Amino acid sequence: MEFEFSNVSFWEQKWLTSDLDFIVIGSGIVGLSAAYHLKKNHPKAKILVLDKGVLPFSASSKNAGFACFGSPSEIMDDLSNTPENEVWKTVEMRWKGLQALKNWLGEKEINLQTLGSWDLMENKTDTEEIWSKLKELNHALKSITGESNVYAEDKEASKRFGFENLDSAFKNKLEGQLDTSLLIQTAIKRVQDAGITILRGVEMKSFSSNRNEVILDTNYGELKSSNLVICTNGFTPDINTKTVVRPARAQVLITKEIPELKTIGTFHIDRGYYYFRNVGCRLLIGGGRNLDFKKEETTELFITPEIQNGIEEKLKRIILPKTAFEIEHRWAGIMGIGNKKEPIIKRLDARVCIGVRMGGMGVAIGTLVGQRLAEICE
Ligand SMILES: Cc1cc2nc3c(=O)[nH]c(=O)nc-3n(C[C@H](O)[C@H](O)[C@H](O)COP(=O)(O)OP(=O)(O)OC[C@H]3O[C@@H](n4cnc5c(N)ncnc54)[C@H](O)[C@@H]3O)c2cc1C
Numbered sequence: 001m002e003f004e005f006s007n008v009s010f011w012e013q014k015w016l017t018s019d020l021d022f023i024v025i026g027s028g029i030v031g032l033s034a035a036y037h038l039k040k041n042h043p044k045a046k047i048l049v050l051d052k053g054v055l056p057f058s059a060s061s062k063n064a065g066f067a068c069f070g071s072p073s074e075i076m077d078d079l080s081n082t083p084e085n086e087v088w089k090t091v092e093m094r095w096k097g098l099q100a101l102k103n104w105l106g107e108k109e110i111n112l113q114t115l116g117s118w119d120l121m122e123n124k125t126d127t128e129e130i131w132s133k134l135k136e137l138n139h140a141l142k143s144i145t146g147e148s149n150v151y152a153e154d155k156e157a158s159k160r161f162g163f164e165n166l167d168s169a170f171k172n173k174l175e176g177q178l179d180t181s182l183l184i185q186t187a188i189k190r191v192q193d194a195g196i197t198i199l200r201g202v203e204m205k206s207f208s209s210n211r212n213e214v215i216l217d218t219n220y221g222e223l224k225s226s227n228l229v230i231c232t233n234g235f236t237p238d239i240n241t242k243t244v245v246r247p248a249r250a251q252v253l254i255t256k257e258i259p260e261l262k263t264i265g266t267f268h269i270d271r272g273y274y275y276f277r278n279v280g281c282r283l284l285i286g287g288g289r290n291l292d293f294k295k296e297e298t299t300e301l302f303i304t305p306e307i308q309n310g311i312e313e314k315l316k317r318i319i320l321p322k323t324a325f326e327i328e329h330r331w332a333g334i335m336g337i338g339n340k341k342e343p344i345i346k347r348l349d350a351r352v353c354i355g356v357r358m359g360g361m362g363v364a365i366g367t368l369v370g371q372r373l374a375e376i377c378e
Pocket residue numbers: 025026027028029030031050051052053055056057058059060061062063064065066067068202203204205231232233234235236238239249250251252286332333334335336355356357358359360361362363364365366
């Protein structure tokens with residue numbers, strides 16, 4: 001007979017399935033942070049984290065590891081289609097989220113390196129547009145970060161990094177990079193050390209709640225808990241939460257080692273639609289979703305030639321025009337996006353909360369979203 005939650009032993013029931021105070025769905029950065037902070041706020045609570053994947057299935061162990069809060073061209077793009085107060089509120093959340101991440105996991109533990117980031121402009125019009133708003137952007141960022149002149153033009157960037165076909169580069173001195181595998185492993189360790197169990201391969205198909213409990217239907221049968229916290233990001237449309245989130249696939253590749261690599265730091269091109277960084281002396285680059293938004297609105301973890309070619313074009317034309325390189329590995333992950341960049345953190349009813357729609361900044365905001373979820377679940 002196949003495993004079912006209904007045929008566990010007395011001991012397994014005592015350990016795993018009975019008297020649950022909270023079930024958290026999703027073991028990405030948001031679910032792990034939510035579970036950890038719930039336990040911190042309720043030390044006696046019995047908490048179970050469920051994930052349908054053998055690994056966190058979507059973004060938290062597949063991302064590029066940028067510790068960023070916004071490049072000038074991306075923020076200006078956002079300001080052109082979103083009310084100003086909303087844009088800065090989201091930037092502030094990313095900044096605070098990065099501080100929360102450092103406090104939770106430790107800078108060394110995730111190998112956080114604040115080497116700076118560069119926003120690369122391919123033409124004069126884009127450069128002039130940034131210059132026209134630079135003072136304003138820096139003023140707003142000072143009130144968020146406490147630092148003056150967060151953005152500044154770096155006239156030597158192309159020469160120093162060996163780029164071609166660029167008009168200008170603007171440096172953000174406060175952004176950095178981290179090791180994604182260390183981040184997810186450290187977060188899992190924090191959660192397990194706090195006495196929380198993570199069960200993998202368990203998919204929540206649907207849920208219903210009443211005055212006393214939440215009942216989950218999973219691929220291994222029914223589970224009951226006093227509260228449910230949903231952190232399913234790009235997979236949220238698969239369960240009925242009436243929350244508007246769309247999946248968005250993000251594709252990346254990494255080169256083999258390039259001993260003479262000069263590209264040390266994190267970089268953005270085209271309003272953040274392309275991003276690249278060094279990983280030791282390898283170069284990791286991702287993006288190109290803007291080449292076919294519709295096709296990339298999927299939870300299929302495939303890579304496609306169109307997007308991969310778009311990424312390689314940037315590599316050959318701008319980033320490594322004179323350096324021979326070979327691709328070592330390519331992969332894709334699933335983000336959760338919507339009509340706004342702000343994440344959704346809310347109560348669905350008296351027993352169910354949800355924290356989703358992290359966009360391309362979940363590394364930055366994920367810890368804080370989990371913390372806030374833990375607060376509203378009380
Ligand atoms: C290629 C790529 C590059 C990125 N680069 C960066 C970056 O450099 N910096 C940055 O800040 N952000 C980046 N992001 C975004 C960031 O990784 C995400 O925003 C963040 O990881 C989202 O975390 P999460 O916990 O909300 O969701 P996820 O990590 O997506 O976790 C959700 C989990 O829920 C599980 N799940 C879903 N449905 C169910 C269900 N019904 N039952 C059980 N389990 C379920 C999934 O298996 C998954 O493990 C990138 C994303 C990708 C894909």
